Amino acid sequence: MSIQGxxxxxxxxxxxxxxxxxxxGRISLGMLAAAFALLGYSWDTITGTVS
Numbered sequence: 001m002s003i004q005g006x007x008x009x010x011x012x013x014x015x016x017x018x019x020x021x022x023x024x025g026r027i028s029l030g031m032l033a034a035a036f037a038l039l040g041y042s043w044d045t046i047t048g049t050v051s
Contacts, residue, residue: 003040003043004040004041005040006040007036007039008036010033011033011034011037011040012033014032014033015030018030
């Protein structure tokens with residue numbers, strides 16, 4: 001599995017947890033999931049590699 005796949009899996013897990021009715025304090029799990037998804041999407045550009 002590539003690092004991009006890992007980032008996408010983390011994003012999906014965070015989105016599922018964000019949908020649960022739990023209080024996480026100041027941490028927005030939805031925004032954190034969006035950040036991981038964007039990181040996975042742009043990983044090739046950030047590292048300069050082509051998969």
